[in-house]
Amino acid sequence: MARVEFKNIVKVYEDEKRGSFTAVKGSSFVIEDREFVVFVGPSGCGKTTSLRMIAGLERQTSGDIRIGERVVNDLHPKDRDIAMVFQDYALYPHMTIAENLSFGLRNLKRPKDEIERKVKEASSILGLGDMLSRKPRELSGGQRQRVAVGRAIVRDPQVFLFDEPLSNLDAKLRIQMRVELAELHKRLGATIVYVTHDQVEAMTLGERIVVMNEGEIQQIASPTELYNKPNNMFVAGFIGSPAMNFIDARIGGGQALLAGGTAFPLPEAAARALGAYEGKPIVLGVRPEHIYGEAMAPDRAGSAKLEAHVQVVEQLGAESLVYFRVGERMVTARVHPELPVALGARQTFVLDAAKLHWFDPQTEQRIVF
Structure with missing residues (x-):
């Protein structure tokens, strides 16, 4: 296996009608040997373009890409020692599963005994041993995706590249395939670069996550760090389901004055750190699971309270999602299903004071203290 390094990578697409478009804007990062790294972000953020540049399917406009000890800028995809799994299974319908798995090795003129050994190993790892004589049409979607993964495994590459394989x-x-891919990474000890637009998929699979937006890397961190210490409002709003709530506020006299007229005292450390925003706009961020109904709020939550009229309630069995408006923004609370909530009623909610985030409304960066 091998590490992957991007150094000041820029990708510009030229279009005669629309002019140039910069898809990736100076990305630099290192994916360590045997690490599972996920690229995540909305459509058009540059994540798939980055993956395709590692594979050699796209040529970067500037910068260097290194796989292992080699700079691979000028290497053909077949010479980069990578294997890629696409969103489309891309299996040959007229071939058996065994023939699909061995196709790449046969093209490389590998010895017959080596091909048989690798196909047997891959099919055993992926639970395909009793399906080798079948055709792709006889398999379920999940089984076909396993075959696509198996075709990559038999190559024994330095780096595995996955382009939204579960979509x-x-x-x-x-859910089942996420578990299987996580277990596969542990068994193979492989370097895996994985692209998805699904933040839940990213959080459950990635050892580290690269969050991208509009061609720029917003943050590279572990799932826990992204959740607890997002760099900015984009990361905070993208990571987590339901998304983090943002509430317009001002700081005044050691209090947070929320849009809609509610105010609550700030903890001492927060009051000191936010002193520079006295009388100025600021954005409060709070995750839905850190908002409680007053009747069920833990003692540690503190005295950060707000009142609002309940507009919608989604009862999901193990929890309820309660929606209400604070100023111009809709806020979601994830509450205990037994909390008494009535549509249209004015309800008191408690925000966990230790779990609040504060953002500068101009830069959208999180204020760290």
Whole structure:
């Protein structure tokens, strides 16, 4: 296996009608040997373009890409020692599963005994041993995706590249395949670069996550750090489901004055750190799971309270999602399902004072203290 390094990578697409478009804007990062790294972000953020540049399917406009000890800028994809799994399974329908798995090795003129050994190993790892004589049409979507992964495994590459491989599967199969991919990484000890637009998928699979937006890297961190210490409002709003709530506020006299008229005292450390914003706009961020109904709020939550009229309640069994408006923004609270909540009623909610985030409304950066 090998590490992957991007150094000041820029990708510009030229279009005669629309002019130039910069898809990746000076990315630099290192993916360590045997690490599982996930690129995540909305459509058009540059994540798939970055993956394709590692594979050699796209040529960077400037900068260097290194795989292992080699700069691979000028290497053909087949010479980069990578294997890629696409969103589309891309299996040969007229071939058996065994033939699909061995196709790449046969093209490379590998010895027959080596091909048989590697196909047997890959099929055993992926639970395909009793399906080798079948054709792709006889398999489920999840089984076909396993074959696509197996075709990459038999190559024994330095780096595995996954381009949204689960997006064609239904919700139940996606969960199952996430577990299987995580276990596969542990068994192979492989360097894996994985692209998805699904932040839940990113959080459950990645040892580190690269969050991208509009061609720029917003933050590279572990799932826990992204959740607890987002760099900015984009990361805070993208990571977490439901998304983090943002509430317009001002700081005054050691209090947070929220849009809509509610105010609550700030803890001493927060009051000191936010003193520079006295009388100025600021954005309060709070995750839905850190908002409680007053009747069920833990003692540690503190005295950060607000009142609002309940507009919608989604009862999901193990929890309820309660929606209400604070100023111009809709806020979501994830509360205990037994909390008495009535539509249209004015309800008191408690924000966990230790879990609040504060953002500069101009730069959208999190204020660290």
